[in-house]
Amino acid sequence: MSNIxxxxxxxxxxxxxxxxxxxxxxxxxxxMLSGVCLEPDDKLGLARLLSHTxxxxxxxxxxxxxxxxxxxxxxxxxxxxxxETTTFSCTTLPDHFERSLELHAEFLRTPTFPTDVVDVHIDxxxxxxxxxxxxxxxxxxxxxxxxxxxxxxxxxxxxNEASLAQITRTDIHxxxxxNFCAGRMLVTVAGPIEPKRVADLLQQSFEGFGSQERSGxxxxxxxxxxxxxxQDKDLEQEQIGICWPGVDATHEAFATxxxxxxxxxxxxxxxxxxxxxxxxxxxxxxxxWQETPRNTGMLFMGASTMPDRCxxxxxxxxxxxxxxxxxxxxxxxxxAVTGLAAHLDTRGDSTRARCGxxxxxxxxxxxxxxxxxxxxxxEAVTIDSIxxxxxxxxxxxxxxxxxxxxxxxxxxxxxxxMD
Amino acid sequence: xxxxxxxxxxxxxxxxxIETMPDVRSAAAGFLVRTGARDxxxxxxxxxxxxxxxxxxxxxxxxxxDITIDFDRMGSTYNAFTSEDCTVYYGWVRxxxxxxxxxxxxxxxxSEIPEEEFGKERKVILEEIAxxxxxxxxxxxxxxxxxxxxxxxxxxxxxxxEDTVADMSRDALWQYFQRRYAPDNMILIVAGNVDPNHxxxxxxxxxGGWAASGTDSQRQPPTMKTGTxxxxxxxxxxxxxxxSFPSVSSRDELCETAGVAASILGGDNSRFFWxxxxxxxxxxxxxxxxxxxxxxxxxxxxxCQPEGIPALYDAIKEQADKITRDGVKPEEVERVKNxxxxxxxxxxxxxxxxxxxxxxxxxxxxxPRTVDQRLAEVDAVTVDSIANYFEAYPINIGxxxxxxxxxxxxxxxxxxxxxxxxxx
Numbered sequence: 001m002s003n004i005x006x007x008x009x010x011x012x013x014x015x016x017x018x019x020x021x022x023x024x025x026x027x028x029x030x031x032m033l034s035g036v037c038l039e040p041d042d043k044l045g046l047a048r049l050l051s052h053t054x055x056x057x058x059x060x061x062x063x064x065x066x067x068x069x070x071x072x073x074x075x076x077x078x079x080x081x082x083x084e085t086t087t088f089s090c091t092t093l094p095d096h097f098e099r100s101l102e103l104h105a106e107f108l109r110t111p112t113f114p115t116d117v118v119d120v121h122i123d124x125x126x127x128x129x130x131x132x133x134x135x136x137x138x139x140x141x142x143x144x145x146x147x148x149x150x151x152x153x154x155x156x157x158x159x160n161e162a163s164l165a166q167i168t169r170t171d172i173h174x175x176x177x178x179n180f181c182a183g184r185m186l187v188t189v190a191g192p193i194e195p196k197r198v199a200d201l202l203q204q205s206f207e208g209f210g211s212q213e214r215s216g217x218x219x220x221x222x223x224x225x226x227x228x229x230x231q232d233k234d235l236e237q238e239q240i241g242i243c244w245p246g247v248d249a250t251h252e253a254f255a256t257x258x259x260x261x262x263x264x265x266x267x268x269x270x271x272x273x274x275x276x277x278x279x280x281x282x283x284x285x286x287x288x289w290q291e292t293p294r295n296t297g298m299l300f301m302g303a304s305t306m307p308d309r310c311x312x313x314x315x316x317x318x319x320x321x322x323x324x325x326x327x328x329x330x331x332x333x334x335x336a337v338t339g340l341a342a343h344l345d346t347r348g349d350s351t352r353a354r355c356g357x358x359x360x361x362x363x364x365x366x367x368x369x370x371x372x373x374x375x376x377x378x379e380a381v382t383i384d385s386i387x388x389x390x391x392x393x394x395x396x397x398x399x400x401x402x403x404x405x406x407x408x409x410x411x412x413x414x415x416x417x418m419d
Numbered sequence: 420x421x422x423x424x425x426x427x428x429x430x431x432x433x434x435x436x437i438e439t440m441p442d443v444r445s446a447a448a449g450f451l452v453r454t455g456a457r458d459x460x461x462x463x464x465x466x467x468x469x470x471x472x473x474x475x476x477x478x479x480x481x482x483x484x485d486i487t488i489d490f491d492r493m494g495s496t497y498n499a500f501t502s503e504d505c506t507v508y509y510g511w512v513r514x515x516x517x518x519x520x521x522x523x524x525x526x527x528x529x530s531e532i533p534e535e536e537f538g539k540e541r542k543v544i545l546e547e548i549a550x551x552x553x554x555x556x557x558x559x560x561x562x563x564x565x566x567x568x569x570x571x572x573x574x575x576x577x578x579x580x581e582d583t584v585a586d587m588s589r590d591a592l593w594q595y596f597q598r599r600y601a602p603d604n605m606i607l608i609v610a611g612n613v614d615p616n617h618x619x620x621x622x623x624x625x626x627g628g629w630a631a632s633g634t635d636s637q638r639q640p641p642t643m644k645t646g647t648x649x650x651x652x653x654x655x656x657x658x659x660x661x662x663s664f665p666s667v668s669s670r671d672e673l674c675e676t677a678g679v680a681a682s683i684l685g686g687d688n689s690r691f692f693w694x695x696x697x698x699x700x701x702x703x704x705x706x707x708x709x710x711x712x713x714x715x716x717x718x719x720x721x722x723c724q725p726e727g728i729p730a731l732y733d734a735i736k737e738q739a740d741k742i743t744r745d746g747v748k749p750e751e752v753e754r755v756k757n758x759x760x761x762x763x764x765x766x767x768x769x770x771x772x773x774x775x776x777x778x779x780x781x782x783x784x785x786x787p788r789t790v791d792q793r794l795a796e797v798d799a800v801t802v803d804s805i806a807n808y809f810e811a812y813p814i815n816i817g818x819x820x821x822x823x824x825x826x827x828x829x830x831x832x833x834x835x836x837x838x839x840x841x842x843x
Contacts, residue, residue, distance in 0.1 A: 024768070067687075071755075074757030124699060236553050237553055268475070280539070283546055284543055304546075335491040342516075343496070349445050
C-alpha cells in the first residue's frame with residue numbers, strides 16, 4: 001500500500017493515486033457524487049442528459065473542438081450515469097495525462113450546454129427509450145431496478161417520455177451548477193505518475209470549482225417492493241429476475257455474501273450453471289449477482305428460458321439458494337474464494353482495473369484497501385458463517401419480475417411466500 | 420529489440436506461439452482451432468458451435484463436472500467462442516497456474532463428446548438460438564449474412580438453424596470433430612510471464628501424441644450479392660438498415676487503411692457522429708469492416724424508429740458519397756492513428772488482451788505481429804492510401820441494402836434490385 005496516496009485537497013477534491021512505475025498508460029476516473037438519485041422527481045433523465053451534453057461546448061471551445069483535442073493526444077475517454085454518481089473515465093499515454101486532465105477540467109467547469117445540442121440530445125434520449133423496448137434483458141433490468149429500489153434509487157437513467165418532455169436547457173445548466181463541484185469529486189489515478197504531481201495538477205485545475213465543502217456522501221434510501229410482477233411482451237424467451245435484500249459493501253457479512261454468490265454463480269461449477277443449465281438444460285443464460293449502492297445491498301438471480309420451462313427454471317433457482325444451507329461443501333467454498341482472489345490478481349495487470357478498484361474502495365470504504373486485506377476477509381469465510389448469513393438474511397421477502405409471453409403459474413409461485 | 424515471440428511446431432503439426440511478458444503476474448492460454456461456420460455444410464449448420472459446447476462435456480480423464488471444477492479451482496477466467504473462421508478456447512489465470520491451465524485445455528481438446536450429455540446440450544443451444552431471436556441486432560446481422568452471401572457457407576448463422584440443431588446427430592458431430600480438431604489444424608497460444616522453452620516442453624508432453632489428420636479447409640471466397648432485402652419483424656420498435664460494400668481481405672495491404680477509413684466515417688468523433696447522431700437523425704450509426712482472410716466487406720449501419728429511416732438512409736448515403744468522392748483530411752487520419760497508439764498500449768498490458776490479439780493475428784495473418792509492426796501499419800495509412808482505397812472500393816455505388824424491423828421500407832416490389840421481403 002506504500003504506492004497509494006489518499007487525501008483531500010484544499011479545493012475540496014478527495015483523491016487517490018496508485019503509483020505504478022513501469023506502466024505505459026495512465027488511467028484516471030472522476031466520480032462526481034451526483035447521479036440519478038439527485039434528479040428532481042419531474043425531471044427524470046436529467047442526470048444522463050447532463051453527462052451527455054457537458055462536453056458538447058465550453059466557454060472556449062465547441063464540442064467538436066473538445067473531441068478533436070482529446071483525439072489529438074489519442075486519449076480514450078467516456079462517461080456514465082449511475083444511481084449515485086456520474087463518472088468520467090480516461091486512459092491516455094503518460095505524456096498526455098496533464099492535457100487530458102486539463103480538458104476534463106475545462107468541460108466540467110465551463111460547459112455552455114448549447115440549446116440546439118440539448119434539444120437534439122433530449123430527442124436522442126427519447127429514441128433510446130424506444131430502443132430499450134427492443135432489448136429484453138435491459139428492459140427486464142429496468143423493471144427489476146424499479147421494484148428492488150423504489151422511486152429514487154430505482155430510477156432508470158433514461159427517465160421516461162413524460163419527464164424528458166419537461167426538461168429544458170436551463171434545467172440541465174441549473175442541475176450542473178447545483179451538483180457539480182470540487183467538494184463532490186472523487187478522483188483516482190493509476191499509472192507511472194508521481195502522486196505529488198497529480199495533487200498539484202488537480203488543485204490547480206479545480207481550485208474554485210463550486211463548493212469545496214465535502215458533500216454527496218450521504219446514502220440514498222432504497223424502497224424494496226417484494227411481490228410478483230409480470231409484464232407481457234412478445235418474446236421467444238421469458239426473462240426471469242428474482243431479488244432480495246442483502247448487506248451493503250461495508251457490512252461485516254459482505255465477504256460472506258460475496259462467497260455465497262461465488263458458490264451460486266462464480267464459475268461454470270457454480271450451482272446455478274450446474275443445476276439449471278448443465279443438468280436440466282433449461283437455459284443458456286443464468287446468473288446471480290449483487291448490487292451495492294451505499295448503505296444498501298441487493299442480491300439478484302436471473303435467467304431467460306422458453307416460456308414452457310419458466311416455472312421449472314424459477315423453482316430450480318429458488319431451490320438452489322436454499323440448498324446451500326443444507327449441503328455446502330468445503331471444496332465449493334474454497335473454489336469461490338480462489339475465484340475472487342484470482343480475479344483480483346489477474347486484473348491487477350490492468351492499469352484501468354486498478355484505477356477503478358481504487359475508486360470503489362474510496363467510494364465505499366473511504367480508504368484504499370490492500371489485496372491482502374480483501375483476500376484475508378474472503379479466506380475467513382466458513383461454511384458456518386454462510387449458514388449464519390442465510391439464516392440472518394432469509395429469502396422470505398422476494399421480488400420476482402418476469403417479462404415475456406406468460407406469467408409464472410400459480411403452482412410455481414406458491415412455492416414461496418412473497419411478502 | 421528482441422522479439423517477444425517464440426514459435427515452435429510439434430512434429431504432429433501443432434503450432435505453439437508464446438509471447439513473453441516479463442512485467443505481468445498473470446498468464447493466459449488458448450487453443451485456436453481453424454474451423455468455424457464457414458467450414459460447414461447447410462445440413463450441418465451450427466456444428467462448429469455445437470462442438471464448442473460439447474468440448475466442455477467430458478474427456479477420457481474428466482467428466483463435465485471435473486472440467487468446470489478444475490477451471491474454478493484455479494480461479495480461471497475462461498470461456499470459448501465460435502466464429503465463421505475459427506473456434507477458440509481460453510483461460511486467464513495467475514502465472515503460477517498456467518501449466519495446469521494448459522493441461523486442462525489440452526485435455527478438453529480430446530473430448531469424448533459423451534452421448535449422455537448430447538441431448539441436454541442440444542436444449543441449451545436451442546435456448547441460445549431463442550435468446551438470439553429476441554435481439555434485433557442479432558436477427559439483423561444473421562439476415563445480412565444470409566442475403567449477402569446467399570448459397571455460400573458464410574450465409575449460415577454461427578448458432579445454426581433450429582432444424583439443423585434439432586436434427587444433428589452425435590455421430591455427425593464426432594466425424595466433424597475427428598476431421599477438424601487435429602493438431603495440424605490447431606494452434607496453442609500462450610501469453611504472460613512464462614518460460615517459452617518450458618511451455619514448449621509442456622505442449623509436447625500434453626499434445627505431442629495427438630495424431631495429425633492432414634485436414635485442410637476447402638474455403639472459397641463468396642460472391643457478394645447486391646440489391647435490397649427487407650425483413651419485417653412486427654414485434655420490434657426500431658428499424659436497422661445496413662449498406663454493405665465489397666472491401667479488402669485482412670491480408671491485403673490496404674486492410675489497415677480500410678479500418679482507418681471506417682473509423683473516420685463511423686467511429687467516435689466521426690463524420691457519422693457529427694452529421695447524423697448530433698443532428699438528431701438517429702441515436703446509433705456506425706461503420707465497420709468485416710475482414711476475412713480471402714475477402715472483406717465494409718458495412719455502414721444505423722438504427723432508429725421506422726419513420727426516421729428514410730432520413731437516416733439519405734444521411735448515410737450522403738456521407739458515403741462525400742468520403743468516396745472527396746477523400747479525407749490529414750487531421751482526420753491523424754486522430755484515428757493517435758487513438759490506435761493508445762489502444763495498442765492498453766492492449767499490451769494484460770495477457771488476456773494479448774492472447775485475444777494473437778488469436779486474431781494467427782487466424783488472419785498466420786503470424787504474430789509485434790506492436791512495432793502494427794504501429795508501422797497504422798503509420799503507413801495516409802490521405803492518399805485512403806483515396807486509393809475508395810477508388811478501388813467505392814461506397815457510393817452498388818452495394819447491398821438490408822432493412823430489418825417493423826417497416827417494409829423500402830418498398831422494392833417490382834423495382835430492379837429489389838430482392839424481396841421476408842417476414843417473421
